[in-house]
Amino acid sequence: xxxxxxxxxxxxxxxxxxxxxxxxxxxxxxxxxxxxxxxxxxxxxxxxxxxxxxxxxxxxxxxxxxxxxxxxxxxxxxxxxxxxxxxxxxxxxxxxxxxxxxxxxxxxxxxxxxxxxxxxxxxxxxxxxxxxxxxxxxxxxxxxxxxxxxxxxxxxxxxxxxxxxxxxxxxxxxxxxxxxxxxxxxxxxxxxxxxxxx
Amino acid sequence: xxxxxxxxxxxxxxxxxxxxxxxxxxxxxxxxxxxxxxxxxxxxxxxxxxxxxxxxxxxxxxxxxxxxxxxxxxxxxxxxxxxxxxxxxxxxxxxxxxxxxxxxxxxxxxxxxxxxxxxxxxxxxxxxxxxxxxxxxxxxxxxxxxxxxxxxxxxxxxxxxxxxxxxxxxxxxxxxxxxxxxxxxxxxxxxxxxxxxxxxxx
Amino acid sequence: xxxxxxxxxxxxxxxxxxxxxxxxxxxxxxxxxxxxxxxxxxxxxxxxxxxxxxxxxxxxxxxxxxxxxxxxxxxxxxxxxxxxxxxxxxxxxxxxxxxxxxxxxxxxxxxxxxxxxxxxxxxxxxxxxxxxxxxxxxxxxxxxxxxxxxxxxxxxxxxxxxxxxxxxxxxxxxxxxxxxxxxxxxxxxxxxxxxxxxxxxxxxxxxxxxxxxxxxxxxxxxxxxxxxxxxxxxxxxxxxxxxxxxxxxxxxxxxxxxxxxxxxxxxxxxxxxxxxxxxxxxxxxxxxxxxxxxxxxxxxxxxxxxxxxxxxxxxxxxxxxxxxxxxxxxxxxxxxxxxxxxxxxxxxxxxxxxxxxxxxxxxxxxxxxxxxxxxxxxxxx
Numbered sequence: 001x002x003x004x005x006x007x008x009x010x011x012x013x014x015x016x017x018x019x020x021x022x023x024x025x026x027x028x029x030x031x032x033x034x035x036x037x038x039x040x041x042x043x044x045x046x047x048x049x050x051x052x053x054x055x056x057x058x059x060x061x062x063x064x065x066x067x068x069x070x071x072x073x074x075x076x077x078x079x080x081x082x083x084x085x086x087x088x089x090x091x092x093x094x095x096x097x098x099x100x101x102x103x104x105x106x107x108x109x110x111x112x113x114x115x116x117x118x119x120x121x122x123x124x125x126x127x128x129x130x131x132x133x134x135x136x137x138x139x140x141x142x143x144x145x146x147x148x149x150x151x152x153x154x155x156x157x158x159x160x161x162x163x164x165x166x167x168x169x170x171x172x173x174x175x176x177x178x179x180x181x182x183x184x185x186x187x188x189x190x191x192x193x194x195x196x197x198x
Numbered sequence: 199x200x201x202x203x204x205x206x207x208x209x210x211x212x213x214x215x216x217x218x219x220x221x222x223x224x225x226x227x228x229x230x231x232x233x234x235x236x237x238x239x240x241x242x243x244x245x246x247x248x249x250x251x252x253x254x255x256x257x258x259x260x261x262x263x264x265x266x267x268x269x270x271x272x273x274x275x276x277x278x279x280x281x282x283x284x285x286x287x288x289x290x291x292x293x294x295x296x297x298x299x300x301x302x303x304x305x306x307x308x309x310x311x312x313x314x315x316x317x318x319x320x321x322x323x324x325x326x327x328x329x330x331x332x333x334x335x336x337x338x339x340x341x342x343x344x345x346x347x348x349x350x351x352x353x354x355x356x357x358x359x360x361x362x363x364x365x366x367x368x369x370x371x372x373x374x375x376x377x378x379x380x381x382x383x384x385x386x387x388x389x390x391x392x393x394x395x396x397x398x399x400x
Numbered sequence: 401x402x403x404x405x406x407x408x409x410x411x412x413x414x415x416x417x418x419x420x421x422x423x424x425x426x427x428x429x430x431x432x433x434x435x436x437x438x439x440x441x442x443x444x445x446x447x448x449x450x451x452x453x454x455x456x457x458x459x460x461x462x463x464x465x466x467x468x469x470x471x472x473x474x475x476x477x478x479x480x481x482x483x484x485x486x487x488x489x490x491x492x493x494x495x496x497x498x499x500x501x502x503x504x505x506x507x508x509x510x511x512x513x514x515x516x517x518x519x520x521x522x523x524x525x526x527x528x529x530x531x532x533x534x535x536x537x538x539x540x541x542x543x544x545x546x547x548x549x550x551x552x553x554x555x556x557x558x559x560x561x562x563x564x565x566x567x568x569x570x571x572x573x574x575x576x577x578x579x580x581x582x583x584x585x586x587x588x589x590x591x592x593x594x595x596x597x598x599x600x601x602x603x604x605x606x607x608x609x610x611x612x613x614x615x616x617x618x619x620x621x622x623x624x625x626x627x628x629x630x631x632x633x634x635x636x637x638x639x640x641x642x643x644x645x646x647x648x649x650x651x652x653x654x655x656x657x658x659x660x661x662x663x664x665x666x667x668x669x670x671x672x673x674x675x676x677x678x679x680x681x682x683x684x685x686x687x688x689x690x691x692x693x694x695x696x697x698x699x700x701x702x703x704x705x706x707x708x709x710x711x712x713x714x715x716x717x718x719x720x721x722x723x724x725x726x727x728x729x730x731x732x733x734x735x736x737x738x739x740x741x742x743x744x745x746x747x748x749x750x751x752x753x754x755x756x757x758x759x760x761x762x763x764x765x766x767x768x769x770x771x772x773x774x775x776x777x778x779x780x781x
Binding site: 002003004005006008009012013016029041042043044045068071072073074105106107108109112113121 | 467468470471472473474475477478539543546549553556557558559560564566574575598602603605606607608609610705
């Protein structure tokens with residue numbers, strides 16, 4: 001019968017309409033934001049931030065300003081300048097660390113290439129500005145967030161990073177100890193040698 | 199599939215006097231190619247499509263490559279290798295499930311001798327892609343049915359995919375330059391006309 | 401009193417019997433983004449149609465040539481933003497060819513799972529858009545989007561982003577899939593056929609859809625092959641050309657599936673081929689979920705940052721949801737690709753747009769464009 005296909009289709013829409021009115025979860029799939037919020041998956045990422053082991057941007061920043069992220073950033077939204085100490089020698093900390101989030105595409109490549117686990121992806125997503133020029137360039141003061149914040153947003157990953165860093169630190173200390181012991185032994189041997197020669 | 203050398207030999211047997219050279223590819227992909235002189239290119243393309251063993255009925259990918267002139271040192275003697283524009287075609291056979299056979303053509307230089315024969319009469323697939331190569335690289339395709347700019351606008355002058363293309367500053371393209379943006383754009387334009395871009399630009 | 405026709409004629413000099421030139425787009429709801437068609441109309445019939453491109457052109461290829469190999473990866477998400485995962489794969493595939501990198505088997509399976517999920521969500525979207533173009537405002541499109549959201553949730557759970565996954569790496573995938581994620585995919589695969597059934601029930605027998613799509617925009621097989629048309633549009637003309645079967649890249653040779661083909665090459669066939677492909681994709685997904693082996697997903701020795709391939713070139717292509725998506729790379733041994741070229745299936749599928757629209761009404765030309773399935777991010781790059 002002509003029109004039976006249309007009627008069949010209308011039955012489907014009616015079924016869906018009733019289903020969503022009844023709150024059938026298969027048909028009623030949206031969330032009434034902002035009163036209710038959908039759960040954010042663990043892997044979700046928005047923009048990068050800098051991890052600090054201390055309290056802020058000038059204390060305990062893991063970043064050593066190696067510029068690896070700057071050179072690999074696809075959008076070239078990072079700008080890093082290494083600081084110098086009083087004698088003018090390069091200090092292993094950033095003097096400037098700017099991130100232009102109006103350009104950043106949130107790809108996460110900076111976190112992948114960072115050798116010091118210092119840049120990580122944040123989860124904030126409710127960011128807005130009043131115009132397209134101001135407030136989008138984040139300085140290191142705004143980017144620095146504590147390790148406990150990192151633990152809060154990505155518990156599993158942060159624990160793994162902490163364990164790895166501790167292990168690296170332990171190995172480095174052992175190596176230093178071994179080197180010191182070796183140097184002491186060598187010095188002792190040298191002293192003994194010079195004594196016997198005398 | 200027969201080797202690229204065998205294809206070359208068969209082309210040379212069919213078109214005596216045609217310029218066909220094998221270009222070996224050093225990467226593990228081993229997709230070697232044939233460089234074809236422009237005099238016989240259209241006839242060779244038609245032959246490749248109609249040949250029973252190959253029947254390359256699909257021209258998958260057409261693209262340009264820019265090779266600016268560069269200095270090479272051979273046996274401690276420096277010489278200038280002239281630049282050229284190259285067009286690369288990746289051909290496949292859907293009926294025989296073969297491919298890719300890569301053919302390439304080179305222009306004489308990058309300024310005035312930039313005409314190559316269009317292969318659109320053989321494969322319609324080249325129509326938009328050759329327009330794109332014309333637009334972005336500046337290769338003219340003789341015999342193309344509708345050779346216009348495709349991605350850039352008609353009034354645009356340069357060819358952006360060339361290696362020596364100098365991109366304008368962002369503020370040159372503000373929708374309606376005014377006030378300080380206009381001043382900066384003007385200053386910038388003056389600077390650029392005072393110190394022209396390096397040699398070899400189109 | 402003047403009629404509207406009189407006023408129009410007075411203002412434009414248009415006389416009855418003249419051809420009407422119409423610029424449709426770039427901002428037009430039926431052109432799927434910033435696409436323009438310059439149409440010449442004789443009454444309601446199309447006598448000439450010239451597509452105009454470039455409104456979304458940002459010269460992706462040039463950007464990629466100034467960046468490292470790894471930094472080009474997130475840009476490929478933004479080509480065809482409905483199919484980020486397959487674009488990633490195509491690019492990774494080309495670089496793997498260029499460097500001769502091997503991919504672990506688990507990563508190949510994961511890629512297949514992600515690619516097939518991409519395919520079903522792309523096709524679901526397309527079917528929604530197409531009926532929207534036919535005038536069924538909203539409802540079927542929203543049903544399709546509802547299902548698409550479920551796939552996007554899975555993408556977000558594994559890659560951290562719904563559409564811009566940036567997930568494939570040279571020689572594998574960035575992250576491993578957790579068992580819970582695979583279970584969620586299995587759940588989706590089990591539920592998706594009910595959506596397809598519902599969608600078919602909603603539209604397949606609809607007389608309006610049938611009369612608006614059957615016999616409209618007919619493409620011939622030899623014409624399509626010559627014009628480089630690929631993907632579902634080519635298969636709707638009866639050519640069983642699917643790179644998953646032809647090139648057998650990845651682990652596709654391990655799966656049993658068929659390639660649905662159409663018989664007429666009209667709008668209806670293009671639409672139905674996609675719905676059938678969704679069912680085949682679900683078959684592949686079920687097999688891949690059953691067989692996925694344990695193991696690493698990324699060879700730790702495979703270089704990502706600071707990659708400098710040996711001088712040479714490679715063209716790698718895979719079957720994206722819209723057709724053959726390929727990347728052609730030339731390396732000169734440096735850290736950036738010397739030449740980075742994207743073979744855009746949407747752009748090349750549009751080659752025949754004018755041919756198949758000639759003689760159709762303008763309203764049908766809209767439906768034909770919808771059935772070709774373009775994404776302007778990829779057409780203009």
